[in-house]
Amino acid sequence: MNERKPAGSRRREIAGAALKVIAEQGLARFTSLAIAREVGVSDAALFRHFPTKEAIVLAAIDRVEEILFTGFPPRVDDPVERLGTFFRRRIAVIRENPGVARLVGSEQLAQAAPPEGVARVAGFRRRSQAFVRECLDEAHSRGLLADDVGPEEAAVLVLGALLALAHGPAAGRPRAQLPERVWRALERVLRRGGRRPATSRPTRPRPGPRS
Amino acid sequence: MNERKPAGSRRREIAGAALKVIAEQGLARFTSLAIAREVGVSDAALFRHFPTKEAIVLAAIDRVEEILFTGFPPRVDDPVERLGTFFRRRIAVIRENPGVARLVGSEQLAQAAPPEGVARVAGFRRRSQAFVRECLDEAHSRGLLADDVGPEEAAVLVLGALLALAHGPAAGRPRAQLPERVWRALERVLRRGGRRPATSRPTRPRPGPRS
DNA sequence: CGTCTAAGTGAGTGAGCACTCACTAGCAAG
DNA sequence: CTTGCTAGTGAGTGCTCACTCACTTAGACG
Structure with missing residues (x-):
């Protein structure tokens, strides 16, 4: 049997895995088995945390x-x-x-x-x-x-x-x-007047704060 | 039984139907049955004209x-x-x-x-x-x-x-x-100089010829 | 008209899928 | 340690789908 994890963390993990699979492999390969393998559990385990595959997709949408x-x-x-x-x-x-x-x-x-x-x-x-x-x-x-x-x-x-x-x-x-x-x-x-020679006052590079 | 058509015309018809289904209903509903219903024949009939569903997709790509x-x-x-x-x-x-x-x-x-x-x-x-x-x-x-x-x-x-x-x-x-x-x-x-006042010389309306 | 070709069909078949279930076992609390 | 809880499992189950097959029949041609 695989490592056990508390429910909340597994849920997030599964949602993330779903996102990864659908993004990397495409819809055609987006199966519960693929998600499960990405997480490292059996497909049946997914359904301890989500009632349906659609619910997993909804959680992935939350993540997005x-x-x-x-x-x-x-x-x-x-x-x-x-x-x-x-x-x-x-x-x-x-x-x-x-x-x-x-x-x-x-x-x-x-x-x-x-x-x-x-x-x-x-x-x-x-x-x-x-x-x-x-x-x-x-x-x-x-x-x-x-x-x-x-x-x-x-x-x-x-x-x-x-x-x-x-x-x-x-x-x-x-x-x-x-x-x-x-x-x-x-x-x-x-910008109005933005086409003066390119040295005018370009955008600040803003290395800064991610609010 | 349905109306019979010569092979060439059916092929085009099927490719078009595939395009229509995939565009209107999306991938999830893109099944051989859906294509067949769009054409008005049984799904088995598709495989008289194409060896596989993938071949139908390729023909649809030709059409695109x-x-x-x-x-x-x-x-x-x-x-x-x-x-x-x-x-x-x-x-x-x-x-x-x-x-x-x-x-x-x-x-x-x-x-x-x-x-x-x-x-x-x-x-x-x-x-x-x-x-x-x-x-x-x-x-x-x-x-x-x-x-x-x-x-x-x-x-x-x-x-x-x-x-x-x-x-x-x-x-x-x-x-x-x-x-x-x-x-x-x-x-x-x-365009260089394209920003003189908007009345300068805008694009020709070109009602014209489709080459 | 009769014959032959091939488009069309309904009833499969096997594969893959989402999802279930009886059961196992890790872990926390008493 | 025992007990209770629940995450995890392997072996299903039923469904849908692509594709097959034995057979039917439209329709071109002599």
């Missing part, structure tokens, strides 16, 4: 929410800079948790989840989109946006860049700073 | 290629305008074949396909990305690009916008012109 939305929304005054902080954090999250982006972006989680879970994942997307829109609307009404780019189009550009960077290959070394360059390009494009 | 890459690449001299033509065509394709974008963008097809198919779908993405990069590199070397946006960043913006528009909701009426506005914003941002 935790990963995506800690320290959200960033509290930064300037709306464009706030958007930049969000952008960089999302990129970091995607880098550190490969697969999570693919999960939320593609419909894979939705396929495995009960309707409740599908709705929650859709909610994650809406929440991120709404945040981007709000930043841009605020920037617009404060007169910070360049006037040849409406906030609606700007939102598509920002969200799209995020999607493109997330779906791209795991970003080999030479391309590591690409996201940063993309954001700087975006900021120049979005 | 046909849909995505007819009239590709556009033959337009100005690289930015060429990119615009591509952008608009892709948007149109996505609009007319809902689901196809989700298929290629998300990993759904990959989950159902044998490795050969996965590679082909990855090739579709690479081909589109390479085209975008080539347009932008050419524009750059011809001095057409604004000099505060490198071709690499520009490619992320263009591909991202495409992704964001494709993944968005099926675009209710009021938002119908959003893709056009997004492209115009992109063009202003990319």
Whole structure:
């Protein structure tokens, strides 16, 4: 028999394993046996901690929410800079948790989840989109946006860049700073007067605090 | 017994039905029975025309290629305008074949396909990305690009916008012109001198010829 | 018309899956 | 140590799915 663990910790472990399997192996290989092997127990053991496989998926969705939305929304005054902080954090999250982006972006989680879970994942997307829109609307009404780019189009550009960077290959070394360059390009494009020579006042690098 | 059809036509019909099922119902409901019901025959009949379900998926991938890459690449001299033509065509394709974008963008097809198919779908993405990069590199070397946006960043913006528009909701009426506005914003941002007051010389509306 | 080919069918078959159950055994408290 | 609790197990169970097979019959052709 395998090592025994208290229920709470096993639950988290199982949810994490589910996330890992679905992210690394895809839906087709996302079976209770695969989850169990990842944890190192028999498949029957899973059902001591969760009533169904769907419940495991829901717990995995909880984990995704935790990963995506800690320290959200960033509290930064300037709306464009706030958007930049969000952008960089999302990129970091995607880098550190490969697969999570693919999960939320593609419909894979939705396929495995009960309707409740599908709705929650859709909610994650809406929440991120709404945040981007709000930043841009605020920037617009404060007169910070360049006037040849409406906030609606700007939102598509920002969200799209995020999607493109997330779906791209795991970003080999030479391309590591690409996201940063993309954001700087975006900021120049979005900010009123942001297109003065590139030395104007670029974004603060913010090595800093993860709220 | 059902109406009999010659083999070639049935094959195409089955591939199309597979595409429809996988796009509309998702991977979980993508079963041979579902395909068969879509066509209007029994599931056993499918295997008169294809040796395996995987072979059906491969045929569906052929169909996707046909849909995505007819009239590709556009033959337009100005690289930015060429990119615009591509952008608009892709948007149109996505609009007319809902689901196809989700298929290629998300990993759904990959989950159902044998490795050969996965590679082909990855090739579709690479081909589109390479085209975008080539347009932008050419524009750059011809001095057409604004000099505060490198071709690499520009490619992320263009591909991202495409992704964001494709993944968005099926675009209710009021938002119908959003893709056009997004492209115009992109063009202003990319072109050297494209940011003179918005009345300068925006994109030609091109009501015109589908090559 | 009769003949032959092959598209179509209903009833399987075996494999893999989520989930169950009777049972084992680690661990905490008395 | 004994007792009680529960995490863990191996051997199922029933279900769905891809695929097969013996057979039927549409329909092209002489």
